[in-house]
Amino acid sequence: MTIRPDQVAKVAKLAKLRLDDARLERFAGQMDDILAYMETLGALDTTGVEPLYSPVGHETPMRQDVVTKNCAREQILANAPATDGQFFYRAQDRVIAAGPHPAPALRRCRRPASIIRATAERDFSCPRSPP
Amino acid sequence: MSEITTLTLTQVRDKLAHKEIKAAEAVAACLARIEATEPALKALLHLDAQAAMDAAKALDTAGPQAGKRLWGVPVLVKDAICVKDAPTTCGSRILENFTPFYDASCIEKLREAGAVILGKANMDEFAMGSSTENSAYKVTANPWDVSKVPGGSSGGSAAAVAAGQCYAALGTDTGGSIRQPAAFCGTVGIKPTYGRVSRYGLVAYGSSLDQIGPLARTADDAAAILSVIAGHDPKDSTSAPREVPDFEAALAGATDLAGLTIGLPDEYWGEGVDDEVRQSCAAAVDTAKRLGAKVVPVSLPHTPYAVATYYIVAMAEASSNLARFDGVRYGYRAPEAQTLEELYELSRSKGFGPEVQRRIVIGTYVLSAGYYDAYYRKAAQVRRLIRQDFLTAFEKCDVICGPTSPFAAFPIGQMTDDPLQMYLSDIFTISLNLAGLPGLSMPVGLGQASGMPIGMQLFGPAFDEAAILRTAKVLGNALPPLPQPAGI
Numbered sequence: 001m002t003i004r005p006d007q008v009a010k011v012a013k014l015a016k017l018r019l020d021d022a023r024l025e026r027f028a029g030q031m032d033d034i035l036a037y038m039e040t041l042g043a044l045d046t047t048g049v050e051p052l053y054s055p056v057g058h059e060t061p062m063r064q065d066v067v068t069k070n071c072a073r074e075q076i077l078a079n080a081p082a083t084d085g086q087f088f089y090r091a092q093d094r095v096i097a098a099g100p101h102p103a104p105a106l107r108r109c110r111r112p113a114s115i116i117r118a119t120a121e122r123d124f125s126c127p128r129s130p131p
Numbered sequence: 132m133s134e135i136t137t138l139t140l141t142q143v144r145d146k147l148a149h150k151e152i153k154a155a156e157a158v159a160a161c162l163a164r165i166e167a168t169e170p171a172l173k174a175l176l177h178l179d180a181q182a183a184m185d186a187a188k189a190l191d192t193a194g195p196q197a198g199k200r201l202w203g204v205p206v207l208v209k210d211a212i213c214v215k216d217a218p219t220t221c222g223s224r225i226l227e228n229f230t231p232f233y234d235a236s237c238i239e240k241l242r243e244a245g246a247v248i249l250g251k252a253n254m255d256e257f258a259m260g261s262s263t264e265n266s267a268y269k270v271t272a273n274p275w276d277v278s279k280v281p282g283g284s285s286g287g288s289a290a291a292v293a294a295g296q297c298y299a300a301l302g303t304d305t306g307g308s309i310r311q312p313a314a315f316c317g318t319v320g321i322k323p324t325y326g327r328v329s330r331y332g333l334v335a336y337g338s339s340l341d342q343i344g345p346l347a348r349t350a351d352d353a354a355a356i357l358s359v360i361a362g363h364d365p366k367d368s369t370s371a372p373r374e375v376p377d378f379e380a381a382l383a384g385a386t387d388l389a390g391l392t393i394g395l396p397d398e399y400w401g402e403g404v405d406d407e408v409r410q411s412c413a414a415a416v417d418t419a420k421r422l423g424a425k426v427v428p429v430s431l432p433h434t435p436y437a438v439a440t441y442y443i444v445a446m447a448e449a450s451s452n453l454a455r456f457d458g459v460r461y462g463y464r465a466p467e468a469q470t471l472e473e474l475y476e477l478s479r480s481k482g483f484g485p486e487v488q489r490r491i492v493i494g495t496y497v498l499s500a501g502y503y504d505a506y507y508r509k510a511a512q513v514r515r516l517i518r519q520d521f522l523t524a525f526e527k528c529d530v531i532c533g534p535t536s537p538f539a540a541f542p543i544g545q546m547t548d549d550p551l552q553m554y555l556s557d558i559f560t561i562s563l564n565l566a567g568l569p570g571l572s573m574p575v576g577l578g579q580a581s582g583m584p585i586g587m588q589l590f591g592p593a594f595d596e597a598a599i600l601r602t603a604k605v606l607g608n609a610l611p612p613l614p615q616p617a618g619i
Binding site: 008011012014015016017018019023027030031033034035037038039040041042044046049050051052053054055056057058060061063071075076078079080081082088089 | 228230232233326339368369371372436440443450457459461464475476479483489491492493496497506508510511512513515516518554565566567568593
């Protein structure tokens with residue numbers, strides 16, 4: 001197989017990375033070698049073998065669905081690159097150019113703060129720690 | 132090096148507990164050692180001398196407490212682990228000013244036990260690397276020869292312990308990142324069973340592979356740290372609901388290896404291992420036999436597929452885990468971004484280094500439609516076969532033994548142009564993370580050709596860290612001790 005730089009660019013786009021031509025070229029060559037090496041797994045007969053995605057031996061533990069407050073808004077916003085004190089960024093800090101995507105609609109569905117319509121008085125729970 | 136900093140952790144802990152030295156003295160000695168060695172070693176990304184001294188003085192005022200198993204002991208923490216109010220960069224520019232507002236669970240436990248956290252140790256960016264050359268900030272040197280790498284990705288942790296900057300350091304191991312730098316720097320390093328130590332507060336690289344563990348100068352020291360940081364944590368759903376044995380008690384009084392059967396896998400003792408590595412490891416096995424251990428051959432037949440399996444799984448998981456770094460809530464945000472798409476792309480592309488970008492791209496590729504079954508699902512199937520190899524081998528032996536790395540520490544810059552060659556050097560450490568079993572590396576001497584430390588691994592059955600720690604303690608005591616590192 002020969003991976004082409006334009007294929008790398010497509011995958012990079014999926015991963016929200018923007019690589020310059022030199023890097024696309026270099027990655028394409030390296031990916032060729034690495035993926036060819038990974039393909040040696042193809043020679044192994046794994047018929048009927050159940051995939052093992054995690055070595056965890058126990059059932060996923062359950063708990064009561066109750067909110068446990070463990071952090072304050074100021075803490076969560078403390079590391080934000082930009083904030084208006086309530087949310088992660090202010091509209092006036094960003095100039096939304098007329099691009100291929102309808103900016104206002106995209107903003108609404110992607111803005112993290114829209115998930116949490118908190119008022120100034122109410123603190124909200126931290127996102128659950130992912131496994 | 133001051134006398135205090137050449138002590139082992141258990142020795143200094145004893146002196147602290149008996150008030151022969153104060154916590155402030157132990158911390159001051161480590162800080163002096165850090166000041167003397169850091170210009171050449173470059174092991175640290177963050178040092179808070181004032182906070183450490185304040186913590187030590189507070190401990191001295193309150194006095195030693197029997198229940199605090201690490202009272203007054205200065206330690207360092209790999210920069211992938213969240214320490215409250217200290218920067219956690221993961222060796223990356225994308226988290227350059229990130230300051231967590233909480234402690235990882237293992238850090239809470241260290242503090243409760245009375246340990247003093249000196250600062251954060253250097254690492255390969257997002258734990259991706261085997262030499263610490265992928266850090267976006269600096270390349271840590273090996274204290275035995277500063278022209279050589281300390282190993283990675285926990286290179287800062289390993290170098291700091293070997294150089295006497297601290298008595299123990301926390302590292303993380305996803306494909307060997309505790310064990311290989313421990314080997315390269317002549318220390319003990321243990322990766323616990325998956326689920327033994329909580330990952331809450333660890334910035335995730337490969338969620339089904341990552342474990343936090345200690346690097347220290349002896350097996351007793353490693354056992355002391357592990358006893359404190361291990362244990363079930365409701366905040367980590369993969370944390371095992373299991374009692375933690377008292378590892379130190381399990382090691383107490385152990386003087387021989389009678390009754391122990393050690394398995395030597397054919398695949399770890401064959402071709403591709405440097406002569407000096409084989410010599411040192413074979414000599415250690417002979418010592419184990421003299422101590423009463425029985426040695427049997429075993430086989431881990433899927434070893435040749437381990438590197439490919441690991442990198443598919445790890446890169447896939449990494450591509451998913453690193454999606455959260457998007458310039459929105461924390462970390463670097465590209466100021467010139469106009470659209471939301473640009474915000475994501477430019478922040479990530481400018482914030483992540485090349486190795487991280489490479490792994491994200493490959494991980495995305497192997498998970499993409501049309502390739503998922505051929506790569507990721509296939510690798511998961513082979514992963515089960517690799518785990519089964521170990522379970523079968525453990526029917527014939529109590530612990531499995533082999534070299535940690537095919538070679539000792541290599542010169543800085545030697546492997547950076549060929550990523551695949553770097554990946555292949557993980558051949559002996561990688562299978563353990565896929566299987567989720569515990570393993571450690573212990574120093575077994577200095578290589579005859581290079582004069583650099585040689586490490587040997589011991590693997591154990593799930594949750595049997597006691598067996599490998601005990602074996603490492605007895606064997607370590609019987610082998611000639613390493614001198615102090617000559618390079619700094």
